[in-house]
Amino acid sequence: MQLSLPSLLLLLLLAALSPPATSHYSSSTSSPSSVSSSASEWRPARATYYAATNPRDEVGGACGYGDLVKSGYGMATVGLSETLFERGQICGACFELRCVDDLRWCIPGTSIILTATNFCAPNYGFDPDGGGHCNPPNKHFVLPIEAFGKIAIWKAGNMPVQYRRCSPGLAIYVIALGRINCRREGSIRFTIDGGGIFISVLITNVAGSGDISAVKVKGSRTGWLPMGRNWGQNWHINADLKNQALSFEVTASDRSTVTAYNVAPRNWDYGQTFEGKQFETP
Template sequence: MSPSLPLHFLFTVAAFLTSPVSSHFSSTSSSPSPDSTPSLSDWRSARATYYAASDPRDAVGGACGYGDLVKAGYGMATVGLSESLFERGQICGACFQLRCVEDLRWCIPGTSIIVTVTNFCAPNYGFTAEGGGHCNPPNKHFVLPIEAFEKIAIWKAGNMPVQYRRIKCRKEGGIRYTVSGYGIYLSVLISNVAGAGDVSAVKIKGTRTGWLPMGRNWGQNWHINADLNHQALSFEVTSSDGVTISSYNVAPKDWNFGQTFEGKQFES
Protein backbone atom coordinates (compact mmCIF):
# COMPACT_ATOMS: atom_id res chain seq x y z
CA MET A 1 0.00 0.00 0.00
CA SER A 2 1.25 3.47 -0.76
CA PRO A 3 0.07 6.87 0.42
CA SER A 4 -2.40 8.66 -1.77
CA LEU A 5 -0.35 11.83 -1.87
CA PRO A 6 3.47 12.30 -2.09
CA LEU A 7 5.38 13.01 1.12
CA HIS A 8 8.61 14.97 1.23
CA PHE A 9 10.87 14.26 4.14
CA LEU A 10 14.18 15.61 5.33
CA PHE A 11 16.52 12.87 6.47
CA THR A 12 19.72 13.37 8.33
CA VAL A 13 22.08 10.40 8.46
CA ALA A 14 24.30 10.09 11.52
CA ALA A 15 27.55 8.19 11.12
CA PHE A 16 27.86 6.60 14.51
CA LEU A 17 27.99 3.09 15.89
CA THR A 18 25.78 1.76 18.64
CA SER A 19 26.35 -1.32 20.70
CA PRO A 20 23.48 -3.52 21.84
CA VAL A 21 22.09 -3.07 25.33
CA SER A 22 20.52 -5.68 27.49
CA SER A 23 16.99 -4.82 26.43
CA HIS A 24 15.05 -2.58 24.06
CA PHE A 25 12.26 -0.30 25.11
CA SER A 26 9.07 0.35 23.11
CA SER A 27 6.68 3.27 23.16
CA THR A 28 3.12 2.19 23.68
CA SER A 29 0.72 2.36 20.77
CA SER A 30 -2.31 1.26 22.74
CA SER A 31 -5.38 3.37 23.34
CA PRO A 32 -5.43 4.41 26.99
CA SER A 33 -8.52 5.89 28.48
CA PRO A 34 -8.48 9.70 28.63
CA ASP A 35 -8.58 9.59 32.43
CA SER A 36 -5.37 7.52 32.60
CA THR A 37 -3.39 9.55 30.06
CA PRO A 38 -1.24 12.35 31.53
CA SER A 39 -2.06 15.45 29.51
CA LEU A 40 0.06 18.56 29.09
CA SER A 41 -2.24 20.32 26.62
CA ASP A 42 -5.78 20.47 25.26
CA TRP A 43 -6.93 18.78 22.07
CA ARG A 44 -6.09 20.74 18.90
CA SER A 45 -6.81 20.23 15.21
CA ALA A 46 -4.35 18.98 12.58
CA ARG A 47 -4.15 16.51 9.69
CA ALA A 48 -2.29 13.24 9.27
CA THR A 49 -0.96 11.07 6.45
CA TYR A 50 1.12 7.89 6.45
CA TYR A 51 3.98 6.18 4.70
CA ALA A 52 4.00 2.54 3.64
CA ALA A 53 5.63 -0.34 5.48
CA SER A 54 8.05 -0.88 2.57
CA ASP A 55 9.48 2.64 2.95
CA PRO A 56 13.09 2.43 4.25
CA ARG A 57 12.98 5.61 6.33
CA ASP A 58 12.76 3.72 9.62
CA ALA A 59 15.90 1.77 8.76
CA VAL A 60 18.00 4.84 8.00
CA GLY A 61 16.67 7.02 10.79
CA GLY A 62 15.16 10.46 10.75
CA ALA A 63 15.89 14.06 11.61
CA CYS A 64 15.99 13.44 15.37
CA GLY A 65 19.01 11.16 15.05
CA TYR A 66 17.67 8.01 16.71
CA GLY A 67 18.83 5.76 13.88
CA ASP A 68 16.96 2.50 13.32
CA LEU A 69 13.77 3.16 15.26
CA VAL A 70 13.02 -0.49 15.97
CA LYS A 71 16.51 -1.16 17.31
CA ALA A 72 16.34 2.12 19.26
CA GLY A 73 13.21 0.87 21.00
CA TYR A 74 10.62 3.19 19.45
CA GLY A 75 9.06 0.65 17.11
CA MET A 76 6.28 1.96 14.88
CA ALA A 77 4.82 4.28 17.54
CA THR A 78 6.55 7.27 15.93
CA VAL A 79 5.71 10.42 14.00
CA GLY A 80 7.25 13.06 11.76
CA LEU A 81 6.09 16.64 12.30
CA SER A 82 5.59 19.54 9.92
CA GLU A 83 7.71 22.66 10.27
CA SER A 84 5.03 24.45 12.31
CA LEU A 85 5.34 21.79 15.01
CA PHE A 86 8.94 20.59 14.75
CA GLU A 87 10.59 23.52 16.57
CA ARG A 88 13.89 23.02 14.69
CA GLY A 89 14.31 19.62 16.33
CA GLN A 90 13.99 20.74 19.92
CA ILE A 91 10.74 18.76 20.23
CA CYS A 92 12.39 15.46 19.29
CA GLY A 93 11.41 12.81 21.82
CA ALA A 94 8.14 14.47 22.85
CA CYS A 95 4.95 12.39 22.89
CA PHE A 96 1.56 13.12 21.36
CA GLN A 97 -1.82 11.45 21.52
CA LEU A 98 -3.77 11.46 18.24
CA ARG A 99 -7.35 10.57 17.41
CA CYS A 100 -9.28 10.60 14.13
CA VAL A 101 -12.20 13.04 13.85
CA GLU A 102 -14.82 14.40 11.49
CA ASP A 103 -14.87 11.48 9.05
CA LEU A 104 -17.28 8.71 10.03
CA ARG A 105 -16.45 6.82 6.85
CA TRP A 106 -12.76 6.29 7.58
CA CYS A 107 -12.24 6.84 11.33
CA ILE A 108 -12.13 3.90 13.72
CA PRO A 109 -14.40 5.08 16.56
CA GLY A 110 -13.12 5.27 20.10
CA THR A 111 -9.45 4.82 19.24
CA SER A 112 -6.33 6.89 19.78
CA ILE A 113 -2.58 6.37 19.49
CA ILE A 114 0.43 7.60 21.41
CA VAL A 115 3.51 8.40 19.32
CA THR A 116 7.00 9.78 19.90
CA VAL A 117 8.48 12.51 17.67
CA THR A 118 11.38 11.04 15.68
CA ASN A 119 11.32 12.84 12.33
CA PHE A 120 10.63 16.00 10.34
CA CYS A 121 8.32 16.44 7.37
CA ALA A 122 9.95 19.10 5.22
CA PRO A 123 7.91 21.73 3.36
CA ASN A 124 7.37 21.29 -0.37
CA TYR A 125 7.04 24.78 -1.78
CA GLY A 126 6.24 23.38 -5.21
CA PHE A 127 2.71 23.15 -3.84
CA THR A 128 0.62 25.55 -1.82
CA ALA A 129 -0.23 24.71 1.77
CA GLU A 130 -3.80 24.05 0.65
CA GLY A 131 -2.92 22.21 -2.57
CA GLY A 132 -0.51 19.41 -1.73
CA GLY A 133 2.13 21.01 0.48
CA HIS A 134 0.90 19.15 3.55
CA CYS A 135 3.88 20.10 5.69
CA ASN A 136 4.16 23.71 4.51
CA PRO A 137 3.65 26.44 7.11
CA PRO A 138 1.26 27.10 8.72
CA ASN A 139 -0.08 23.55 8.44
CA LYS A 140 0.06 21.38 11.53
CA HIS A 141 0.67 17.94 10.04
CA PHE A 142 1.61 14.49 11.37
CA VAL A 143 3.17 11.76 9.21
CA LEU A 144 2.82 8.27 10.66
CA PRO A 145 3.97 4.76 9.82
CA ILE A 146 1.01 2.97 8.30
CA GLU A 147 1.02 0.58 11.27
CA ALA A 148 0.21 3.50 13.57
CA PHE A 149 -2.17 5.23 11.14
CA GLU A 150 -4.29 2.10 10.81
CA LYS A 151 -4.95 2.05 14.55
CA ILE A 152 -7.14 5.16 14.21
CA ALA A 153 -8.27 5.20 10.54
CA ILE A 154 -8.64 3.01 7.47
CA TRP A 155 -5.61 3.43 5.19
CA LYS A 156 -7.68 4.52 2.20
CA ALA A 157 -8.48 7.74 4.05
CA GLY A 158 -5.18 9.29 3.01
CA ASN A 159 -4.96 12.84 4.35
CA MET A 160 -7.10 12.72 7.49
CA PRO A 161 -8.32 15.37 9.93
CA VAL A 162 -7.15 14.48 13.43
CA GLN A 163 -6.99 15.95 16.88
CA TYR A 164 -3.77 15.93 18.89
CA ARG A 165 -2.52 16.83 22.32
CA ARG A 166 0.89 16.82 23.94
CA ILE A 167 1.17 14.25 26.73
CA LYS A 168 3.86 12.97 29.04
CA CYS A 169 5.98 10.10 27.74
CA ARG A 170 6.00 6.73 29.44
CA LYS A 171 9.13 4.68 28.80
CA GLU A 172 10.52 1.44 30.15
CA GLY A 173 13.95 1.59 31.74
CA GLY A 174 16.19 4.61 32.09
CA ILE A 175 17.41 7.38 29.80
CA ARG A 176 19.88 5.98 27.28
CA TYR A 177 23.18 7.63 26.34
CA THR A 178 24.91 6.46 23.14
CA VAL A 179 28.47 7.79 22.97
CA SER A 180 30.25 8.39 19.67
CA GLY A 181 33.00 10.64 18.34
CA TYR A 182 36.80 10.53 18.18
CA GLY A 183 39.67 11.94 20.22
CA ILE A 184 38.44 14.85 22.31
CA TYR A 185 35.23 15.24 20.25
CA LEU A 186 32.36 13.58 22.08
CA SER A 187 28.82 13.18 20.72
CA VAL A 188 26.01 11.73 22.84
CA LEU A 189 22.62 10.61 21.52
CA ILE A 190 20.01 10.86 24.28
CA SER A 191 16.99 8.61 23.86
CA ASN A 192 14.20 6.78 25.71
CA VAL A 193 13.31 9.89 27.71
CA ALA A 194 10.14 9.81 29.81
CA GLY A 195 8.25 12.78 31.24
CA ALA A 196 8.26 15.72 28.84
CA GLY A 197 10.30 13.55 26.46
CA ASP A 198 12.25 16.33 24.79
CA VAL A 199 15.59 17.58 26.12
CA SER A 200 16.46 21.27 26.36
CA ALA A 201 19.90 21.17 28.02
CA VAL A 202 22.63 18.61 28.77
CA LYS A 203 25.75 18.69 30.92
CA ILE A 204 28.48 16.07 31.16
CA LYS A 205 31.01 15.46 33.91
CA GLY A 206 34.14 13.37 34.07
CA THR A 207 35.75 12.15 37.27
CA ARG A 208 38.37 14.85 36.86
CA THR A 209 36.12 17.71 35.70
CA GLY A 210 33.19 19.76 36.87
CA TRP A 211 29.89 19.91 34.99
CA LEU A 212 30.47 20.93 31.36
CA PRO A 213 27.58 22.16 29.15
CA MET A 214 27.04 20.30 25.87
CA GLY A 215 25.71 21.89 22.68
CA ARG A 216 22.87 20.53 20.57
CA ASN A 217 24.30 19.21 17.33
CA TRP A 218 21.02 18.11 15.72
CA GLY A 219 17.90 16.42 16.99
CA GLN A 220 18.83 14.80 20.29
CA ASN A 221 22.54 14.51 19.49
CA TRP A 222 24.64 16.63 21.84
CA HIS A 223 28.36 17.33 21.55
CA ILE A 224 31.38 18.75 23.35
CA ASN A 225 35.12 19.15 22.73
CA ALA A 226 36.76 17.96 25.94
CA ASP A 227 39.27 15.31 26.94
CA LEU A 228 37.08 12.90 28.91
CA ASN A 229 38.90 9.71 27.99
CA HIS A 230 39.63 7.27 30.81
CA GLN A 231 37.11 9.00 33.07
CA ALA A 232 33.75 7.79 34.32
CA LEU A 233 30.99 9.92 32.76
CA SER A 234 28.02 11.50 34.53
CA PHE A 235 25.13 13.31 32.84
CA GLU A 236 22.72 16.07 33.84
CA VAL A 237 19.66 16.34 31.59
CA THR A 238 17.02 19.08 31.64
CA SER A 239 13.71 18.51 29.87
CA SER A 240 11.58 21.19 28.22
CA ASP A 241 9.38 21.52 31.32
CA GLY A 242 12.39 22.60 33.38
CA VAL A 243 12.91 19.35 35.29
CA THR A 244 16.55 18.28 35.75
CA ILE A 245 17.85 14.81 36.53
CA SER A 246 21.45 13.82 37.28
CA SER A 247 22.94 10.37 36.70
CA TYR A 248 26.39 9.77 38.18
CA ASN A 249 29.03 7.44 36.76
CA VAL A 250 26.73 6.22 33.99
CA ALA A 251 29.70 5.16 31.86
CA PRO A 252 32.70 3.52 33.55
CA LYS A 253 36.19 4.93 33.06
CA ASP A 254 36.96 2.29 30.41
CA TRP A 255 34.02 3.31 28.15
CA ASN A 256 34.46 3.19 24.39
CA PHE A 257 32.92 5.04 21.46
CA GLY A 258 29.88 3.22 20.13
CA GLN A 259 28.59 2.04 23.50
CA THR A 260 25.19 2.76 25.04
CA PHE A 261 24.66 3.34 28.74
CA GLU A 262 21.56 3.77 30.87
CA GLY A 263 20.90 6.35 33.60
CA LYS A 264 18.10 7.57 35.81
CA GLN A 265 14.66 8.30 34.36
CA PHE A 266 12.18 11.19 34.64
CA GLU A 267 8.84 10.49 36.26
CA SER A 268 6.03 9.97 33.75
Protein backbone atom coordinates in the same frame (compact mmCIF):
# COMPACT_ATOMS: atom_id res chain seq x y z
CA MET B 1 -14.95 18.13 54.97
CA GLN B 2 -15.85 17.16 51.39
CA LEU B 3 -14.52 19.53 48.70
CA SER B 4 -16.41 20.37 45.54
CA LEU B 5 -14.76 19.51 42.19
CA PRO B 6 -13.82 23.17 41.39
CA SER B 7 -12.24 23.55 44.85
CA LEU B 8 -10.31 20.31 44.40
CA LEU B 9 -8.95 21.37 41.02
CA LEU B 10 -7.93 24.76 42.46
CA LEU B 11 -5.96 23.05 45.25
CA LEU B 12 -4.27 20.77 42.72
CA LEU B 13 -3.33 23.79 40.60
CA LEU B 14 -1.78 25.60 43.58
CA ALA B 15 0.14 22.46 44.53
CA ALA B 16 1.49 22.15 41.03
CA LEU B 17 2.84 25.69 41.12
CA SER B 18 4.77 25.01 44.34
CA PRO B 19 8.47 24.02 44.09
CA PRO B 20 9.05 20.26 43.79
CA ALA B 21 10.01 18.53 47.02
CA THR B 22 11.64 15.40 45.63
CA SER B 23 15.35 14.76 45.36
CA HIS B 24 15.09 12.98 42.01
CA TYR B 25 14.12 16.12 40.11
CA SER B 26 15.03 19.76 40.31
CA SER B 27 13.61 22.87 38.70
CA SER B 28 15.57 24.44 35.87
CA THR B 29 15.67 28.16 35.19
CA SER B 30 15.60 27.56 31.44
CA SER B 31 12.25 28.09 29.74
CA PRO B 32 10.54 25.12 28.09
CA SER B 33 11.48 24.76 24.44
CA SER B 34 8.37 23.29 23.02
CA VAL B 35 5.22 23.26 25.09
CA SER B 36 2.91 26.01 26.30
CA SER B 37 0.67 26.21 29.35
CA SER B 38 -2.31 25.25 27.19
CA ALA B 39 -0.58 22.35 25.44
CA SER B 40 -2.91 19.80 27.05
CA GLU B 41 -5.81 21.16 24.98
CA TRP B 42 -6.83 19.34 21.82
CA ARG B 43 -5.70 21.26 18.72
CA PRO B 44 -6.53 20.80 15.03
CA ALA B 45 -4.08 19.33 12.51
CA ARG B 46 -4.01 16.84 9.65
CA ALA B 47 -2.32 13.48 9.23
CA THR B 48 -1.16 11.20 6.45
CA TYR B 49 0.75 7.92 6.49
CA TYR B 50 3.56 6.07 4.78
CA ALA B 51 3.73 2.34 4.14
CA ALA B 52 7.05 0.72 5.07
CA THR B 53 8.23 -1.47 2.20
CA ASN B 54 11.78 -2.06 3.37
CA PRO B 55 13.35 -2.61 6.84
CA ARG B 56 15.51 0.42 6.11
CA ASP B 57 12.38 2.57 6.43
CA GLU B 58 12.57 1.96 10.18
CA VAL B 59 16.09 3.40 10.34
CA GLY B 60 17.20 7.00 10.28
CA GLY B 61 15.16 10.15 10.63
CA ALA B 62 15.91 13.77 11.30
CA CYS B 63 16.20 13.22 15.06
CA GLY B 64 19.18 10.88 14.69
CA TYR B 65 17.69 7.93 16.57
CA GLY B 66 18.88 5.39 14.00
CA ASP B 67 17.10 2.04 14.19
CA LEU B 68 13.78 2.98 15.82
CA VAL B 69 13.13 -0.54 17.08
CA LYS B 70 16.53 -0.85 18.76
CA SER B 71 16.12 2.67 20.16
CA GLY B 72 12.91 1.57 21.88
CA TYR B 73 10.42 3.56 19.78
CA GLY B 74 9.10 0.86 17.45
CA MET B 75 6.55 2.06 14.88
CA ALA B 76 4.60 4.32 17.28
CA THR B 77 6.45 7.27 15.79
CA VAL B 78 5.65 10.35 13.75
CA GLY B 79 7.25 12.88 11.43
CA LEU B 80 6.31 16.52 12.00
CA SER B 81 5.84 19.42 9.63
CA GLU B 82 8.16 22.42 9.91
CA THR B 83 5.67 24.35 12.05
CA LEU B 84 5.75 21.61 14.70
CA PHE B 85 9.33 20.34 14.38
CA GLU B 86 11.03 23.37 15.99
CA ARG B 87 14.37 22.61 14.29
CA GLY B 88 14.66 19.32 16.13
CA GLN B 89 14.08 20.55 19.67
CA ILE B 90 10.82 18.60 19.74
CA CYS B 91 12.55 15.26 19.03
CA GLY B 92 11.51 12.60 21.54
CA ALA B 93 8.32 14.38 22.59
CA CYS B 94 5.07 12.45 22.75
CA PHE B 95 1.80 13.50 21.15
CA GLU B 96 -1.65 12.01 21.48
CA LEU B 97 -3.59 11.97 18.20
CA ARG B 98 -7.23 11.21 17.51
CA CYS B 99 -9.23 11.22 14.29
CA VAL B 100 -12.15 13.69 14.08
CA ASP B 101 -14.91 15.03 11.84
CA ASP B 102 -15.20 12.05 9.51
CA LEU B 103 -17.63 9.31 10.49
CA ARG B 104 -16.82 7.36 7.35
CA TRP B 105 -13.08 6.90 8.00
CA CYS B 106 -12.42 7.56 11.70
CA ILE B 107 -12.36 4.71 14.21
CA PRO B 108 -14.58 6.08 17.00
CA GLY B 109 -13.26 6.40 20.54
CA THR B 110 -9.63 5.74 19.64
CA SER B 111 -6.40 7.69 20.07
CA ILE B 112 -2.70 6.86 19.85
CA ILE B 113 0.45 8.10 21.59
CA LEU B 114 3.31 8.78 19.16
CA THR B 115 6.94 9.87 19.57
CA ALA B 116 8.38 12.60 17.34
CA THR B 117 11.33 11.02 15.51
CA ASN B 118 11.37 12.62 12.07
CA PHE B 119 10.81 15.76 9.99
CA CYS B 120 8.38 16.19 7.12
CA ALA B 121 10.12 18.65 4.81
CA PRO B 122 8.14 21.37 3.02
CA ASN B 123 7.51 21.06 -0.71
CA TYR B 124 7.27 24.61 -1.99
CA GLY B 125 6.37 23.36 -5.46
CA PHE B 126 2.85 22.97 -4.08
CA ASP B 127 0.54 25.24 -2.12
CA PRO B 128 -0.08 24.40 1.57
CA ASP B 129 -3.67 23.60 0.63
CA GLY B 130 -2.55 21.42 -2.27
CA GLY B 131 0.26 18.88 -2.25
CA GLY B 132 2.40 20.82 0.23
CA HIS B 133 0.97 19.11 3.29
CA CYS B 134 4.01 19.92 5.43
CA ASN B 135 4.46 23.52 4.24
CA PRO B 136 4.11 26.31 6.81
CA PRO B 137 1.78 27.14 8.44
CA ASN B 138 0.31 23.64 8.31
CA LYS B 139 0.41 21.45 11.40
CA HIS B 140 0.84 18.03 9.86
CA PHE B 141 1.73 14.56 11.14
CA VAL B 142 3.10 11.72 9.01
CA LEU B 143 2.56 8.30 10.61
CA PRO B 144 3.61 4.75 9.75
CA ILE B 145 0.59 2.97 8.29
CA GLU B 146 0.53 0.65 11.33
CA ALA B 147 -0.02 3.65 13.61
CA PHE B 148 -2.44 5.44 11.27
CA GLY B 149 -4.58 2.31 11.18
CA LYS B 150 -5.15 2.56 14.94
CA ILE B 151 -7.28 5.70 14.55
CA ALA B 152 -8.53 5.71 10.94
CA ILE B 153 -9.17 3.49 7.93
CA TRP B 154 -6.00 3.58 5.81
CA LYS B 155 -7.91 4.44 2.62
CA ALA B 156 -8.80 7.80 4.15
CA GLY B 157 -5.51 9.42 3.13
CA ASN B 158 -5.12 13.00 4.38
CA MET B 159 -7.27 13.12 7.52
CA PRO B 160 -8.28 15.86 9.96
CA VAL B 161 -7.01 15.00 13.45
CA GLN B 162 -6.62 16.59 16.84
CA TYR B 163 -3.43 16.46 18.93
CA ARG B 164 -2.23 17.43 22.38
CA ARG B 165 0.79 17.28 24.68
CA CYS B 166 1.33 17.45 28.45
CA SER B 167 1.56 20.85 30.07
CA PRO B 168 4.72 21.86 32.04
CA GLY B 169 4.34 23.68 35.33
CA LEU B 170 0.83 22.31 35.86
CA ALA B 171 1.74 18.66 36.26
CA ILE B 172 -0.60 17.73 39.13
CA TYR B 173 -3.51 19.65 37.64
CA VAL B 174 -3.05 17.96 34.27
CA ILE B 175 -2.74 14.54 35.92
CA ALA B 176 -6.23 15.08 37.32
CA LEU B 177 -7.47 15.69 33.78
CA GLY B 178 -5.44 12.92 32.12
CA ARG B 179 -1.82 13.95 31.59
CA ILE B 180 0.06 12.67 28.54
CA ASN B 181 3.47 11.18 29.32
CA CYS B 182 6.06 9.37 27.26
CA ARG B 183 6.28 5.94 28.83
CA ARG B 184 9.45 3.97 28.15
CA GLU B 185 10.80 0.53 28.91
CA GLY B 186 14.04 0.76 30.84
CA SER B 187 16.38 3.68 31.41
CA ILE B 188 17.63 6.69 29.47
CA ARG B 189 20.30 5.63 26.96
CA PHE B 190 23.47 7.56 26.17
CA THR B 191 25.33 6.62 22.97
CA ILE B 192 28.80 8.19 22.84
CA ASP B 193 30.41 9.07 19.53
CA GLY B 194 33.08 11.43 18.24
CA GLY B 195 36.86 11.37 18.32
CA GLY B 196 39.72 13.08 20.12
CA ILE B 197 38.35 15.84 22.33
CA PHE B 198 35.08 16.06 20.35
CA ILE B 199 32.35 14.09 22.10
CA SER B 200 28.83 13.62 20.74
CA VAL B 201 26.12 11.94 22.83
CA LEU B 202 22.81 10.70 21.42
CA ILE B 203 20.19 10.59 24.18
CA THR B 204 17.25 8.23 23.65
CA ASN B 205 14.42 6.45 25.47
CA VAL B 206 13.52 9.51 27.55
CA ALA B 207 10.29 9.23 29.55
CA GLY B 208 8.09 12.04 30.85
CA SER B 209 7.88 14.95 28.43
CA GLY B 210 10.34 13.10 26.17
CA ASP B 211 12.14 16.06 24.64
CA ILE B 212 15.30 17.57 26.13
CA SER B 213 16.14 21.24 26.60
CA ALA B 214 19.59 21.01 28.24
CA VAL B 215 22.35 18.50 28.99
CA LYS B 216 25.44 18.63 31.19
CA VAL B 217 28.29 16.13 31.43
CA LYS B 218 30.76 15.60 34.27
CA GLY B 219 33.99 13.67 34.17
CA SER B 220 35.43 12.13 37.31
CA ARG B 221 38.10 14.86 37.22
CA THR B 222 35.92 17.80 36.09
CA GLY B 223 32.96 19.82 37.24
CA TRP B 224 29.65 19.94 35.38
CA LEU B 225 30.11 21.07 31.76
CA PRO B 226 27.20 22.25 29.57
CA MET B 227 26.75 20.46 26.25
CA GLY B 228 25.41 22.07 23.08
CA ARG B 229 22.70 20.69 20.84
CA ASN B 230 24.28 19.41 17.64
CA TRP B 231 21.09 18.26 15.92
CA GLY B 232 17.97 16.45 17.07
CA GLN B 233 18.84 14.88 20.41
CA ASN B 234 22.57 14.67 19.64
CA TRP B 235 24.53 16.79 22.12
CA HIS B 236 28.22 17.66 21.86
CA ILE B 237 31.16 19.15 23.72
CA ASN B 238 34.83 19.78 23.05
CA ALA B 239 36.58 18.45 26.14
CA ASP B 240 39.18 15.83 27.03
CA LEU B 241 37.07 13.36 29.01
CA LYS B 242 38.85 10.14 28.10
CA ASN B 243 39.80 7.82 30.96
CA GLN B 244 37.18 9.43 33.17
CA ALA B 245 33.85 8.05 34.37
CA LEU B 246 31.03 10.16 32.92
CA SER B 247 27.89 11.45 34.61
CA PHE B 248 25.01 13.23 32.88
CA GLU B 249 22.40 15.77 33.93
CA VAL B 250 19.39 15.84 31.60
CA THR B 251 16.76 18.59 31.72
CA ALA B 252 13.47 18.00 29.91
CA SER B 253 11.29 20.65 28.29
CA ASP B 254 8.98 20.64 31.32
CA ARG B 255 12.00 21.75 33.40
CA SER B 256 12.28 18.48 35.33
CA THR B 257 15.86 17.24 35.71
CA VAL B 258 17.36 13.82 36.30
CA THR B 259 21.01 13.22 37.20
CA ALA B 260 22.68 9.93 36.34
CA TYR B 261 26.05 9.44 38.04
CA ASN B 262 28.88 7.33 36.61
CA VAL B 263 26.88 6.27 33.58
CA ALA B 264 29.97 5.42 31.55
CA PRO B 265 32.92 3.75 33.30
CA ARG B 266 36.45 5.13 33.14
CA ASN B 267 37.35 2.88 30.17
CA TRP B 268 34.39 3.95 27.96
CA ASP B 269 34.97 4.15 24.22
CA TYR B 270 33.32 5.78 21.21
CA GLY B 271 30.41 3.83 19.75
CA GLN B 272 29.26 2.42 23.08
CA THR B 273 25.81 2.88 24.66
CA PHE B 274 25.22 3.18 28.40
CA GLU B 275 22.10 3.49 30.55
CA GLY B 276 21.40 5.96 33.33
CA LYS B 277 18.45 6.94 35.50
CA GLN B 278 14.99 7.51 34.05
CA PHE B 279 12.40 10.23 34.58
CA GLU B 280 9.59 8.99 36.78
CA THR B 281 6.08 9.21 35.37
CA PRO B 282 2.79 8.96 37.27
